[in-house]
Amino acid sequence: MPAPRSARGFLGWLLAPERRGPLLIAPAIATLVIVNIFPLLWSYGLSFFSYNAKKIGVPPRWRGLDNYVDLFTDEDVWGRFQNTAVIVIGSVAVQLVVGFLLALLFAREFPLRRYLLMLVLAPMMLSLSAVGVFFKLFYEPTFGFIPRLVQTFTGEPFVILSTPVKATIAIVFADAWMWSPFVMLLVLAGLVSVPKYLYEAAEIDRASAWRRFRTITFPYIRSLLLLALLFRTIETFKIFDVPYVLTEGGPGTSTETISVYLFRVAFNYFQTGRASALGYIVLFGVIVLTSLYLYAIQSRSSESIE
Amino acid sequence: MSQREVRSIGTAGWGRTLTAAIISLIYFFPVLFIILTAFKSRQDALAWPVKFIFTPTVTNFVSVFYRTTVEGGEAEATGFGLYFFNSLFIGGSSVLLALIIGTSAAYAFSRFPLKGNETYLFMILTTRMMPPIVAIIPIFVLFRIFGLSGTYVGIIALYTAFNLPFSVWMVKSFFDDLDRDIEDAARMDGSSEWKVFRKICLPQVYAGLAATFVFAIILTWNEFVFALLLTGTQTRTVPVQIVRTIGGSMGVDWGLMSALETLFIIPVVLVTFALQNQLLRGVTFGTIRR
Structure with a gap:
């Protein structure tokens, strides 16, 4: 390519129609490269070293693949993945069921619907940490609402966060409360996309309610349910704020999710190299799930064009 | 297609409003409870059964910004x-x-x-x-x-x-x-x-x-x-x-x-x-x- 002869020539070259797209995208890509991509590559490098982020003066020590080998053979890491999986499965399942039922409730227009909808939708817009604090107050053993309510009926003190099972349920409850409205929104979008004439035709055929649901409604909400499932799985997999604030991973390490564990390794023990390696393993999982999500989005949009 | 609001299929009457109102209020209860507690005096906040009718106070909001941090000390700005x-x-x-x-x-x-x-x-x-x-x-x-x-x-x-x-x-x-x-x-x-x-x-x-x-x-x-x-x-x-x-x-x-x-x-x-x-x-x- 010949070098531009003058400033104006260069400017002309730069602003040519075929460079419009790249030029407009450049600032965004540059920002992400500087603030996100570069640090990530850097931590990729760090994942092969032993390094302490608190001692910037001490140079990193080369460990090769040892960080990864350690992680894959470490039972603690495996246990944290299991904790996370239990919370993901429990919470996403509850979200799908509750969200679906809420969507059926709100599918029809009725007086004041808009205002009542707001009450139900509000939780998902709240701060994750604020919801953690909420439920910490609710579960508080002596004056918390839920322990007192249970005590009214049983007469015995009820300490929620004392056993692993109860603590896990407590987290699932808080997370599902927050995110069921998300599923509701998606299912509602599916329900209203069903063409009315199909129901009218079913009316004429005197199809049963179950049959109407299975053959007309469900095919229209299936793809959105799948999207909701994937999206919530990705997000719940990352769950940090709620267990961090609510249980701090306890009792013991029974509710320590992989994100909370990562936080401890990185910022309590300051094993920055090891944390970087674990971060990469987690990141890989998220990238796979995100690709699945986008794939599902694309097949849904090509479905609706056909 | 209208994008103006969360759309619906068909209509239902006030009966549905009643059901939805009850469920929505239960769903919103954690938020409501916190907001109510914020306006309660210390005694009312800890009362059981939960008080829904009480004399509201703004003391709590004042102490968000100004409160004594040590026993018997002067009220300070909290930042x-x-x-x-x-x-x-x-x-x-x-x-x-x-x-x-x-x-x-x-x-x-x-x-x-x-x-x-x-x-x-x-x-x-x-x-x-x-x-x-x-x-x-x-x-x-x-x-x-x-x-x-x-x-x-x-x-x-x-x-x-x-x-x-x-x-x-x-x-x-x-x-x-x-x-x-x-x-x-x-x-x-x-x-x-x-x-x-x-x-x-x-x-x-x-x-x-x-x-x-x-x-x-x-x-x-x-x-x-x-x-x-x-x-x-x-x-x-x-x-x-x-x-x-x-x-x-x-x-x-x-x-x-x-x-x-x-x-x-x-x-x-x-x-x-x-x-x-x-x-x-x-x-x-x-x-x-x-």
């Missing part, structure tokens, strides 16, 4: 004024930056498709789906090396990048929705690309830009992990201080905690109402519109 300012200032500036950079990229992705665009869009979304705790590990180290920890510049730069993927995908979805006929006609008449953008496309997405702005502000206002690790005493934001407050005290000061939470969430709840029509698009980063 929450500063933290609220920080949350707004950091949120506002980073979202504004992200929106400017993001709109330009979104327009390009929508109007000048190039080979490799899909890859860029995927990359942009991935940076957003990334667990914050993974992203923060190297950033924490780099911020320390470059002396950015605890500075406004550092946290605003980080939040700009944090809001950018969201802005690009959201604004792109609004540009994608536009009817192309008008701009094509303008191009035929010899309008410059700049004019097409400035006079035709941009005005049509003002509402979308406003929704994106508000959404991103909420996301930033709510953000906890980055703020916890990268803000200092001068730049601390509200959620960090709330968690510190509940973790720090020996017993829970119910009125104070409730007042804090109320001040923190009320803006979000109110704004959510205004955003109702764009919620679906917003919570899925513009990937699902209908």
Whole structure:
């Protein structure tokens, strides 16, 4: 390519129609490269070293693949993945069921619907940490609402966060409360996309309610349910704020999710190299799930064009 | 197709309203309970069964900003004024930056498709789906090396990048929705690309830009992990201080905690109402519109 002869020539070259797209995208890509991509590559490098982020003066020590080998053979890491999986499965399942039922409730227009909808939708817009604090107050053993309510009926003190099972349920409850409205929104979008004439035709055929649901409604909400499932799985997999604030991973390490564990390794023990390696393993999982999500989005949009 | 509100199939009567009202109130109860507690005196806050009728007081809200921290001491400013300012200032500036950079990229992705665009869009979304705790590990180290920890510049730069993927995908979805006929006609008449953008496309997405702005502000206002690790005493934001407050005290000061939470969430709840029509698009980063 010949070098531009003058400033104006260069400017002309730069602003040519075929460079419009790249030029407009450049600032965004540059920002992400500087603030996100570069640090990530850097931590990729760090994942092969032993390094302490608190001692910037001490140079990193080369460990090769040892960080990864350690992680894959470490039972603690495996246990944290299991904790996370239990919370993901429990919470996403509850979200799908509750969200679906809420969507059926709100599918029809009725007086004041808009205002009542707001009450139900509000939780998902709240701060994750604020919801953690909420439920910490609710579960508080002596004056918390839920322990007192249970005590009214049983007469015995009820300490929620004392056993692993109860603590896990407590987290699932808080997370599902927050995110069921998300599923509701998606299912509602599916329900209203069903063409009315199909129901009218079913009316004429005197199809049963179950049959109407299975053959007309469900095919229209299936793809959105799948999207909701994937999206919530990705997000719940990352769950940090709620267990961090609510249980701090306890009792013991029974509710320590992989994100909370990562936080401890990185910022309590300051094993920055090891944390970087674990971060990469987690990141890989998220990238796979995100690709699945986008794939599902694309097949849904090509479905609706056909 | 109308995008004006969360749409419905058919109608139902007041019977449905009653059922929905009961369920909605139960669902909203945790929020309501906190808001009510915030206005209660210490005695009323701890009363059982829960008091729904009581003499409201604003003492708790005063003590959010001014209270005695040691037994018998004088009331001192708690710094929450500063933290609220920080949350707004950091949120506002980073979202504004992200929106400017993001709109330009979104327009390009929508109007000048190039080979490799899909890859860029995927990359942009991935940076957003990334667990914050993974992203923060190297950033924490780099911020320390470059002396950015605890500075406004550092946290605003980080939040700009944090809001950018969201802005690009959201604004792109609004540009994608536009009817192309008008701009094509303008191009035929010899309008410059700049004019097409400035006079035709941009005005049509003002509402979308406003929704994106508000959404991103909420996301930033709510953000906890980055703020916890990268803000200092001068730049601390509200959620960090709330968690510190509940973790720090020996017993829970119910009125104070409730007042804090109320001040923190009320803006979000109110704004959510205004955003109702764009919620679906917003919570899925513009990937699902209908």
